[in-house]
């Protein structure tokens with residue numbers, strides 16, 4: 188691309204690849220960041236989105252021939268790029284009075300946007316790096332396409348944040364945020380789940396607001412349908428990657444899958460309950476929301492996981508609540524520098540997590556073909 192063409196890509200939504208998306212005007216503007224937003228995005232706690240790195244050579248060595256037919260179909264659909272140009276403001280975007288917003292809601296909603304933006308960008312960085320390091324054309328093509336989508340998503344959230352006078356400095360994050368190393372199989376479990384749970388979360392909010400438009404307090408929710416379809420497709424790709432090697436979902440790895448399911452679900456539960464004003468503004472009961480998202484994600488994940496969690500077990504909700512309360516107390520004790528209270532709360536959180544993890548799971552027979560459509 189020459190200079191003139193480069194200048195033509197004014198918005199990440201219109202970019203055809205990840206490099207152009209990151210070069211686009213709305214990304215460059217994000218460099219003029221607000222320190223506080225970037226500081227929030229830099230946090231590495233159990234509950235904040237992380238950046239990942241992996242064994243890129245092992246990933247590059249994957250042979251997709253066992254799933255060739257489904258693979259080619261998925262890649263063709265991603266290449267056709269139905270959402271090109273979608274992730275930017277248009278006539279449907281109403282101006283929001285950020286200054287007039289209830290301060291609690293404003294704080295929680297901002298936190299939601301920053302953490303979503305960080306999560307999108309974390310996917311972008313990982314996928315882009317895989318594309319850069321790989322030689323296997325199947326793999327690099329997929330990761331290039333997914334990085335493109337995530338760059339658009341993150342860019343769009345930053346557009347929304349900028350209206351509130353804040354933006355996350357994504358260049359700074361790339362360079363300075365700590366990267367956690369995961370073996371490829373753990374990247375598969377974690378990323379597959381985060382894509383599918385992302386789909387389930389966004390579609391649940393979108394459908395709820397279709398029925399209750401009076402609760403749509405910000406225009407970004409109107410974009411969630413196409414958005415979650417992107418995430419659904421990314422999840423499909425990871426399902427196929429896992430299908431290339433049956434060992435990834437057997438034996439000891441089934442236990443790892445159970446661990447990741449429990450960790451991802453309970454993290455979501457705890458994090459969402461930290462935003463009561465946000466959920467109240469949406470007219471969403473976080474308990475209902477969690478169960479609805481878990482049900483969808485469990486149903487979808489039967490395409491590739493050999494088990495699902497028993498989310499109707501009497502110990503499930505009880506211990507999610509216990510974990511959440513322990514987390515509130517832990518944050519409180521941390522703030523006040525109370526060491527004993529802190530240790531006690533940590534122990535309670537650990538016990539609750541073990542109680543969740545030891546609920547017997549439900550066995551699942553994985554179908555021959557993985558492919559699913561977003562039907563919710």
Ligand SMILES: [Fe+2]
Nearest residue numbers: 307336337340
């Ligand atoms: Fe995304």
Ligand SMILES: [Fe+2]
Nearest residue numbers: 310382418421
């Ligand atoms: Fe995604």
